[in-house]
Amino acid sequence: MKAAAEIPLHGGTANRGRVHRVGDTVRRPLRPTSAATHALLRxxxxxxxxxxxxxxxxxxxxxxxxxxVPGEAVTAPAPAWGLTDAALVSVGRLLRRFHEAAAGFDPTPYTWSHAVPAPFDGAGVAHNDPNLDNVVFRDGVAVALIDFDLAAPGAPLWDVAAAARLWAPLRAPVDVADARRFRALRRLRILVDAYGLDERGRADLLTAVLDNHEWMCEIVRTGAAAGVPGFAEYWTPDAVERNARARRWLHDNADAVAAALA
Incomplete structure (x- = not known):
């Protein structure tokens, strides 16, 4: 019998070029934390x-x-259907379902990837990378999360903050080249409403977003310094400046973010 062809799967950074589809399966490199993520997936x-x-x-x-997982992820150049408010609503609902399903999992016996910083390292498990290309859609609706490499113990709010940063997106408008430009605050509200974020979570969200931004930048920066190809390709001087603009935008618009969440 002829072996099934290996089809490269695009998207991602750390494992770029190393993930393949073979029939109805996906083959990915094992990691020191694979036992942990496998336990979570089971x-x-x-x-x-x-x-x-x-x-x-x-x-x-x-x-x-x-x-x-059959379906489509929002990979560059992002398709229009992946940037709609309806798609965003489904992302928020998917994240909520994931956190509810993961709530009964005990992560303590396992070794995880990059630790979530306090005070967001509390009860729960976070996916930690709900980027556009890590969410699978069918018929315009988010149905699955993939790439659990960064999953670790963490508060659900940490994932909501990451999703807000990436999907709204909470960054300088000059760095948004699609239909989401100038709609970040409106989309932030859509996401948190769809997730059902409570009052305490809304009060703490901006702090979580700022910390999440720094946490992810450090992961990419150190990965680039270590020679990880995908990280090194991304972490250019232009990327450093884009991330600095995002940081400034978050600080400068703190009051507007709070108002959008009220």
Missing amino acids: HLQDVGFEGAPRVLGVDGEGREVLSY
């Missing part, structure tokens, strides 16, 4: 959460084998 399967890949084992080349 828990999600056990509680009936359908919005994540299933762990199928390890192949003959030492790669993890996951189920392929």
Whole structure:
């Protein structure tokens, strides 16, 4: 029998060029934290959460084998359907379902990736990278999260902050070249309403967004310094300046963010 072709899957940064679809499976490099993410994925399967890949084992080349989640991710250049408010609503609802499904999982026996900083390292498990290309859509609706490499113990608010940063997006308008430009605050409100973020979460969200921005920048910066190809390709002087503009925009618009959340 002829072996199934290996089809490169685009998107992602840390594993760029190293993730392949083989039939109805996905083959990815194993990591020191794979046991932890596999335990989380098995828990999600056990509680009936359908919005994540299933762990199928390890192949003959030492790669993890996951189920392929059919659908489309929002990869560059972003399709118009992925930037609609309706798509954003479905992202918020998917995140909420994930956090509810993960709530019964005990992460303490495992070694995880980059730790979430206090005070957002509390109860729960965060995906930690709900980027546009890590959410699978079908018919314009977000149905699954993929790429759990950065998953770790963390408060659900940490994921909401990351999603707001990436999907609204909370950054300088000059760095938004699509239909979301000048709509960040409106989309922020849409996301948190769809998620059902409570009053305390809304009060703490801006702090979480600022901390999440710094946390992710440091992961990419250190990855680039270590020679990780995807990180090194991204972390250019232009990227450094874009992230500095995002930081300034968040500080300069703190009152407007608070008003949008009220």
